[in-house]
Amino acid sequence: MTNRNVSLVPVIRGGIWLYGSMIVNNLGGFIYWLLISKIAGSYILGLTSATVGLASLINGILSLGIGLGLRHFIGLCMRDNDLECVREKYWSLVHFSIIIYLSSGLTLLVLGLLGIRFANYTSVMLLASSLIVFLGFLPVSSALAVSFLRTDILFKSAVIGNVLKVSIGVLLVYLGIGYWGAITGYMLLQLVQVVYTLYYSYSRISYSPILRNKVVVEVLKGSIVSWAPSIVLLVGQWLGVIFVFGISGAVKTGYYYIAFTLANFILGIGASVINLLLPVLSSMGEEKTYTVNRVIRFTLTILTPISLYLAVYPFLLLGLLGREYLNASTELSILLLNSIPVMIISGVNSFVYSLRDYIHVLYLGLAQSVPRIILYAIAVPLYGSLGAALSYTIGSYIGLIYVFYIVYGFKYDIKLYMFIKISFIPVALAVLMLILNIPWYYGLLLLASTYYIYYKLALIDRSDLRDLLNAVKFW
Numbered sequence: 001m002t003n004r005n006v007s008l009v010p011v012i013r014g015g016i017w018l019y020g021s022m023i024v025n026n027l028g029g030f031i032y033w034l035l036i037s038k039i040a041g042s043y044i045l046g047l048t049s050a051t052v053g054l055a056s057l058i059n060g061i062l063s064l065g066i067g068l069g070l071r072h073f074i075g076l077c078m079r080d081n082d083l084e085c086v087r088e089k090y091w092s093l094v095h096f097s098i099i100i101y102l103s104s105g106l107t108l109l110v111l112g113l114l115g116i117r118f119a120n121y122t123s124v125m126l127l128a129s130s131l132i133v134f135l136g137f138l139p140v141s142s143a144l145a146v147s148f149l150r151t152d153i154l155f156k157s158a159v160i161g162n163v164l165k166v167s168i169g170v171l172l173v174y175l176g177i178g179y180w181g182a183i184t185g186y187m188l189l190q191l192v193q194v195v196y197t198l199y200y201s202y203s204r205i206s207y208s209p210i211l212r213n214k215v216v217v218e219v220l221k222g223s224i225v226s227w228a229p230s231i232v233l234l235v236g237q238w239l240g241v242i243f244v245f246g247i248s249g250a251v252k253t254g255y256y257y258i259a260f261t262l263a264n265f266i267l268g269i270g271a272s273v274i275n276l277l278l279p280v281l282s283s284m285g286e287e288k289t290y291t292v293n294r295v296i297r298f299t300l301t302i303l304t305p306i307s308l309y310l311a312v313y314p315f316l317l318l319g320l321l322g323r324e325y326l327n328a329s330t331e332l333s334i335l336l337l338n339s340i341p342v343m344i345i346s347g348v349n350s351f352v353y354s355l356r357d358y359i360h361v362l363y364l365g366l367a368q369s370v371p372r373i374i375l376y377a378i379a380v381p382l383y384g385s386l387g388a389a390l391s392y393t394i395g396s397y398i399g400l401i402y403v404f405y406i407v408y409g410f411k412y413d414i415k416l417y418m419f420i421k422i423s424f425i426p427v428a429l430a431v432l433m434l435i436l437n438i439p440w441y442y443g444l445l446l447l448a449s450t451y452y453i454y455y456k457l458a459l460i461d462r463s464d465l466r467d468l469l470n471a472v473k474f475w
Contacts, residue, residue: 017151021158026265028162028189033258034322035170036182044173047125048182049257054121055129058108059136062100066093067139069219072353074147083205090144090201091208092215097137105134128183135190142197144204153200154193161192256385259328262317263335266307267342288354289413296347297415300340300422301460305450307339308430313440331389338393340423341400348403348414360406368399422459426450 037045070093077085108130115123145153169185177184310317314332318325345364353361372395379387407414429450433443454460 021155022268024158055132070143097140157196161189255328259331305426311336334389341396367402
């Protein structure tokens with residue numbers, strides 16, 4: 001019989017630290033890009049964001065899904081309380097990943113030195129991308145901390161890394177180094193996070209100089225099904241930035257990148273909790289379904305009202321960065337509409353993955369990203385960054401349709417009807433704000449009323465509030 005007393009406190013607490021690291025990263029990013037833009041202009045911002053987009057795409061391709069797969073297998077080891085199993089899998093995959101990223105980074109470096117260029121990407125941008133690729137194995141190095149729900153480690157590394165990024169990167173740009181100064185600051189954040197997470201792993205399970213082919217193959221078999229859709233997801237994510245750069249230039253890319261970053265910052269409120277589900281579910285038995293329903297419900301009730309409120313009033317965020325970024329208001333509003341499908345899809349994906357139903361993990365990823373890629377090719381040439389935002393969001397809702405097929409086709413007890421009811425309330429209020437042109441400060445009162453409605457309809461219950469309060473008791 002399913003245990004209904006499963007506590008979400010460790011997951012919520014880990015999610016709070018994870019979101020805290022995301023806040024620090026995004027706040028550091030906002031300050032960083034704002035200062036870079038003020039000192040060097042939106043052109044340098046666009047060049048840097050296009051470089052980061054290309055390097056992130058390459059890093060995703062190289063990842064082979066190992067970060068997510070490793071968390072799954074560490075969860076299985078933890079279920080059996082087998083620390084040696086954890087040590088063997090973690091260090092084997094870290095060493096394997098280092099080889100992959102170093103060799104690929106060197107290849108990019110050579111191409112840059114040879115003067116190769118493509119589209120609007122120059123050889124200098126390839127050189128800069130190679131340096132970012134060198135440090136691209138953070139998802140693997142952080143897998144142990146995430147699996148052990150020690151996401152405070154990620155928070156601490158984010159604080160240190162962002163302080164160095166802003167102080168040193170901005171100083172270099174101010175001194176006239178420009179593009180390379182901006183890239184150096186970005187790399188410092190990566191370097192600190194990789195070193196910090198590796199040090200934590202060393203202190204927790206000690207270092208083991210092993211690279212077991214059998215272990216690598218085992219994890220890769222479980223990772224590849226998440227890698228294929230994640231590649232398409234990553235392409236669907238960063239191709240928007242790259243398309244806008246290739247078609248509309250660096251300035252428009254800077255605007256879209258800011259809108260995209262802000263949207264991810266808001267979506268991170270729920271994603272920080274959802275992203276911790278896989279190792280937790282992998283270590284569970286019959287409690288899987290109950291736990292995934294609670295987590296999706298919890299994240300939707302917290303996130304959806306906030307994201308839709310900001311979709312109606314995007315200037316509240318963009319105005320903080322400067323008037324010129326208000327040009328990205330429509331794009332930000334559209335991207336914030338991803339909050340509903342992303343939370344449901346992410347939760348169901350972790351649930352299906354924990355059941356080792358790898359084929360539907362693959363199809364779910366493809367259902368989102370294949371439409372995005374097709375739409376990018378059509379919409380970006382016609383509508384620029386607006387087309388990129390529309391393409392990304394439409395892909396999310398197509399993925400949500402496939403979730404309905406998985407849940408009802410295989411009779412999983414996932415409460416999709418409840419999730420729709422949770423989403424409908426803030427959607428209706430957002431439409432009301434738009435139709436009546438309600439000022440943002442009155443809209444804030446409507447936002448607050450959403451949570452009261454949730455409570456009265458028992459969509460938020462006392463156990464949620466108790467777990468949330470216990471989770472924030474860090475002392």
